[in-house]
Amino acid sequence: MTDASLNEGLPHEAGFGDYVALLKPRVMSLVVFTAFVGLLVAPVNVHPFIGLVAILCIAVGAGASGALNMWWDADIDAVMRRTAKRPIPAGKVQPEEALALGLALSGFSVVLLWLATNWFAAALLAFTIFFYAVVYSMWLKRSTPQNIVIGGAAGAFPPMIGWAVATGGVSIESVLMFALIFMWTPPHFWALALFMKSDYDDAGVPMLTVTHGRKATRAHVLVYTAFLVPVAVGIAFTSIGGWVYGAVAVVANLWFLRGAWQIWRRDEAVSEADGYAVEKRVFKISLLYLFAHFGALLIEAVLRAGGLT
Known part of the structure; x- marks a missing residue:
């Protein structure tokens, strides 16, 4: 027998990339960006080194949440096409390894953020990890079609944490x-659910497309996008907004609202016919939408720092 035949059926040895994948790096990039903007637009200056440590802690905390989520969701990840190649269902990482990594990184990120900044920011990070891993992953995701609505709070906390790092508290901004982010999350994920077809049915996840049907989901995308518009545009009139942000918000919201309207008007047969x-396209627009808003806030902060506004 050859070495290859002897290794058939044995678990694949995990590589560094497999452990990185456990941390959901694409989600982490969005968390890091929004947290960084929240930190930078705050009215209190933070030493660059402290700011770097804080962002690192928030990134590690986000990765810890991802690892804990993958540990808990390994059974349904194995069923869904979109997630079947993740490290645990692919047999590259053992579930107990993911759990240990998630718990270790959780403790490390929270304690270090507390020592480097303040207790409030650390407590907010700890609550965010708990909310995503326990409230969303263990409870909401498998029990209610409102999973992505309420669970969206987990992804909405990072800019608040960044702000709390600088100020030690919260504000209207x-x-x-x-x-x-909270209002953006449902239409963003429901657009994804519409073209993921039977994934959520197969996994037994009560996504809105499963419990209320695809037509109702299309209507929800439009309604939530309409509620999102005044929140997004309203930020232009706060201390962190301005004409740059206002212009970006108007264009981006008209673009997103137009896409939501098109989704609502679509017939399922037509959608299937054109794949x-x-x-x-609206799902991709939703990603650009969020980066555009926080990017505009970043530009506003730079303009204020340079005395240009």
């Missing part, structure tokens, strides 16, 4: 940044 082209 940080609450509005939270609300922007859910519109739904996929």
